[in-house]
Amino acid sequence: MSHISVRQSEIAVEQAHVDVVYARVEEMRVEARDMRRKGDQLAHGARNEAIFEQASMLFERDVMVRHANQILRSLDAEHEGLVFGRLDIVGGEDTGPATETMYVGRLGIRDVNFDNLVTDWRAPAAAAFYQATAEQPMNVVRRRVIRSSGQNVVDIDDDLLAPDKRPDGMAVVGEGALMASLTRARGDKMRDIVATIQKEQDEAIRAPWRGITEITGGPGTGKTAVALHRVAYLLYRDRRRMGGSGVLVIGPSPAFTSYISRVLPSMGEDTVELRSLGEVLDGAAAATVDPPEVNRVKGSLRMRRVLKRALRDAPPGAPTELRITHRGEVLKLDEQELGRVRRQVHSAGRPPNQSRVDAAEALLAALWRQAEGRPGMERDEVITELGERIDFHRFVVVWWPILTPTEVLGWFADRDRLAAAAGRALSPAEVGLLAASFSSPTGPTVADIALLDELRVLLGPPPKRHRRRAAAQAAELRAWGERPDAPTYRRTEHYDEYSHIVVDEAQDLSPMQWRMVGRRGRYASWTIVGDPVQSSWPDPDEAESARASALGARTTRRRFALGTNYRNSAEIFELAAQVVADVSTPDQLPTAVRSTGVKPSVRAVAPEELVAATLPEATSLLSEVDGTVGVITSTGRLAEVRAALSDLDDPRLSVVDGVEAKGLEYDAVVLVEPTELVTESTTGPRTLYVALTRATQRLTVLTTDPSWPA
Numbered sequence: 001m002s003h004i005s006v007r008q009s010e011i012a013v014e015q016a017h018v019d020v021v022y023a024r025v026e027e028m029r030v031e032a033r034d035m036r037r038k039g040d041q042l043a044h045g046a047r048n049e050a051i052f053e054q055a056s057m058l059f060e061r062d063v064m065v066r067h068a069n070q071i072l073r074s075l076d077a078e079h080e081g082l083v084f085g086r087l088d089i090v091g092g093e094d095t096g097p098a099t100e101t102m103y104v105g106r107l108g109i110r111d112v113n114f115d116n117l118v119t120d121w122r123a124p125a126a127a128a129f130y131q132a133t134a135e136q137p138m139n140v141v142r143r144r145v146i147r148s149s150g151q152n153v154v155d156i157d158d159d160l161l162a163p164d165k166r167p168d169g170m171a172v173v174g175e176g177a178l179m180a181s182l183t184r185a186r187g188d189k190m191r192d193i194v195a196t197i198q199k200e201q202d203e204a205i206r207a208p209w210r211g212i213t214e215i216t217g218g219p220g221t222g223k224t225a226v227a228l229h230r231v232a233y234l235l236y237r238d239r240r241r242m243g244g245s246g247v248l249v250i251g252p253s254p255a256f257t258s259y260i261s262r263v264l265p266s267m268g269e270d271t272v273e274l275r276s277l278g279e280v281l282d283g284a285a286a287a288t289v290d291p292p293e294v295n296r297v298k299g300s301l302r303m304r305r306v307l308k309r310a311l312r313d314a315p316p317g318a319p320t321e322l323r324i325t326h327r328g329e330v331l332k333l334d335e336q337e338l339g340r341v342r343r344q345v346h347s348a349g350r351p352p353n354q355s356r357v358d359a360a361e362a363l364l365a366a367l368w369r370q371a372e373g374r375p376g377m378e379r380d381e382v383i384t385e386l387g388e389r390i391d392f393h394r395f396v397v398v399w400w401p402i403l404t405p406t407e408v409l410g411w412f413a414d415r416d417r418l419a420a421a422a423g424r425a426l427s428p429a430e431v432g433l434l435a436a437s438f439s440s441p442t443g444p445t446v447a448d449i450a451l452l453d454e455l456r457v458l459l460g461p462p463p464k465r466h467r468r469r470a471a472a473q474a475a476e477l478r479a480w481g482e483r484p485d486a487p488t489y490r491r492t493e494h495y496d497e498y499s500h501i502v503v504d505e506a507q508d509l510s511p512m513q514w515r516m517v518g519r520r521g522r523y524a525s526w527t528i529v530g531d532p533v534q535s536s537w538p539d540p541d542e543a544e545s546a547r548a549s550a551l552g553a554r555t556t557r558r559r560f561a562l563g564t565n566y567r568n569s570a571e572i573f574e575l576a577a578q579v580v581a582d583v584s585t586p587d588q589l590p591t592a593v594r595s596t597g598v599k600p601s602v603r604a605v606a607p608e609e610l611v612a613a614t615l616p617e618a619t620s621l622l623s624e625v626d627g628t629v630g631v632i633t634s635t636g637r638l639a640e641v642r643a644a645l646s647d648l649d650d651p652r653l654s655v656v657d658g659v660e661a662k663g664l665e666y667d668a669v670v671l672v673e674p675t676e677l678v679t680e681s682t683t684g685p686r687t688l689y690v691a692l693t694r695a696t697q698r699l700t701v702l703t704t705d706p707s708w709p710a
Contacts, residue, residue: 007156007173014146015153018083021109021117022151025082028109082106083118085129086144090165104129122236130202137161142170198222204560205230209238209500211556212526218590219576219693220567223529224663227502228263230527234500235269245499246491247272248520250280252505253446254287255656256663277509278446280516281453282493284406286444289659291635292682294437296538298447299510301546302425307408307454310421312346314339316411318399324367324392326382331370333363338399341366345400351460352403359400360387402462405455409448413439450512453519456494498524505663506530508537511546518550526551533584534690536659538682565590565693567665571599572699576692578709579674579685600699604706610673611637611644617670617700622650625697627667631655632691634676641672658687661694668698675705 085104108120119126132138141162147155158172166172204226207213213230217223231249235242249272251257257274264272278286290298297303314320320335333341341362345355364383371377386392412418415435422431437445444452501521503509507530509517528551537543565573573592580589605613614631621629629650633641635657642655654666658677674688681687692699701708 006171010156010171010173011153014083014086014144014156017103017117018146018148018151018153020111021083021103021105024109024111024117027112081148082109083148084146085121085126086142086146087129087132087140088142088144088170089128090139090141090162102126120236122233127202127206130205131199132161133199134159134161141165141167142172198564198566200560200562200564201226201229204562205233207558207560208556209234209242209525211554211558212528212551214528214530214557214559215562216529216531216559217562218531218533218565218588219690220565220573220592220665221562221590222566223531223562224260224504225263226562227504227527227529228260231272231500231502232264232269235272242499243271245497245523246495247500247502248498248524249274249502250504250517251276252508252662253660254278255660256504259664276446277513278449280520281449281456282495284444284449284452286446286449288442288445289635290437290445290447292536292680294433295445295447295510296682297426297430297434298437298445298451299512299537300539301511301542303451303512304454304515305425306418306422307451307458309423310408310411310417311352311403311455311458312343313417313421314342314399315401315403315407316414316417318401319395322363322367322395322399324386324389324395326371326386327376329371329374329377331367331386333366333370337366351458352400353460353462356396356400356402356463360392360396363392363396363399403459405452405459406444408455408459409438409444409451447510447512450510450516453516454512457519494519496520496522500525500527502527502529504529505534506547507532507535508662509543509547510537511539511542514543514546514550518552521550526554531588533580533588534662534686536662536681536683536687563590565592566594567696568592568693569594569596569598569697571596572695573693575600575602575699575701575709576689579678579692580689583684583686596697598698600701602701602703602708604703604708607704610702610704611640613702614641614644614670614672615648617702618645618648618653621668621670621698621700622648622652625667628652628654629668629670630661630664630666630694631670631672632661632677632694633657633672634680635659636680637672637676658691662690665694665696667696669695669700671699671701674701674703674708 083103083105087102087104089100089102091099102116102125103118104121104126105118106121107118108116108123109118111117121129128138128140129143132140132143139162141160143159143161145157146153147157156173160166160172201222204213204215207230215223215226228249231247235247249257249260251260251274254276257276257279261274264270264274276287289295320338322333322338324331341359345359345362346352348355348358350358364387367386368379368382371382372379412421412434415431418435418438419426419428419431426434496519498521501517501524503517503526506528532540568576570592573590577589603613603617614633618629618631629652631641631645631653633655638655638657645653645655654664656664658681669691671691674691677688677691678685692701
């Protein structure tokens, strides 16, 4: 039998099983719809029953409908490529022919007799699909990857792990499912990797949930995909603990969270929250990134001292004098005395928004000091009468207002006020940079979100009467969350009881961002994903200290280092590795295992031709690859390059700067002026390293330096 006919014969075998699985899925879908319909009928028939019976039947209806909806969501999410693997297993060391076949897929499926048709990839029994090797075959003779389009099997690929136990007639076909998957064209969303998870990745995915799990590795090692699959695995193994309190995944940018947004739903998990760093704080959102020199100041722990000092100052527009009469006598507190009262209230250490009553009492005490000794003045009488006066209460409201974080941060547009709050914490040049940034009409930046969250905590919540409406809305949303027909579940504002938090590109978080993220995980276990070589934060020691504080004293810690670059061709990564040779060690760089034989194209152009040259290069790459093309440039040149490519109408094209490119990948990349990515970064060549490692197949570099990269 020819090689081609063997392959086709084996594909037909797998197609027959896949057909059985999808037929069973359709039966399950019909059963779930019937269950949901019966639940609705049960509720309808309960209307004329006794109240107790009605409540009982409505509860039963809710359970039935909820369960039916969960089944339907799972079946719909897992429909594409439902079966992707097969294991042929022997019973033990002395067993000859394979005695058992197990299919692995996105969802566990049993037939009407409860016999196993597909084993969920997250189940312990499926672990051998990812962990078995020729050195440790785990009783697996043959591992087969099944590639499908819709419900049709289009290809198969085998690994023979125990040749000595291979029975007569067992076919082995294929040339490596992982390498085949890496050559497929990229779309604008990350794909799941359930069919091609490698052993080192699987170990990180299946690590216990407790404590802190750190996943490190260079570009293309699959860190992000591993972290997302770990979330799906943890929810599968312990849904009661993980699902009830919730899971939060934090990424560097909206482009990144959009890119990964389909991975978890494709595995049947649609309750996980995805937020970028600019979206962590409820009620605020930002996507704009500050210039590196501004971002460095805003992210430093010095800003916490600046914020605390700013809150101790009188708010803009606060009255500078209190005049009030009592029994014909004028009692007066001037600016100096009001300042002493304000400092006295702040010295008690309570958050300002919870100190208005303290402020009123301190003002009354100061007024009594003015009245003391005057004829006919009694302390209790003076304090009681003045404390009931409407004009006094009006003064307190404007002198000690309830503040919002946005208001306070807006004060810093005033350079003098910012300088007073900064003291020696910031240099005059840094004060100027920040004042200009806070004066921008474009709204908060990503770095500002951490400052707003810090202010939220420093200010404290508003008095209860200001929170009643918000509390009522939160209670209503929670009540909706208990109903099977509820809208998208929303947690209470500033929720901090997540069971698990994933932080991706963790090496880039500033100290202030670590403080913000840490508040969301007071009771959480953590998965921390990053690569020190790609770090864009210039002070790693300060960031590490803030990270340690955010994560707390959790004693269970484990670390997984991924060392294989599956994304880049060896030719592309060789060039990328050159630019970080002086800021990394060999063990920090992954090994690229795939060669295309196509070296990166480095083209020197005249400075005046640089931007115009991007159009023909991008056009050429779009015609040569089936997937996506990214044009990556410096932040300062981004608008100019986007304008030059504005007439190139192709949804496969993206134009981003080095910061936006982090975490993304393209089939081909045009990199514009590498030296500019280095000079505008506070961490030297690291941003350039990130940009050079986004391409999977083709890379073109446009430079005005003929000697680059020498």
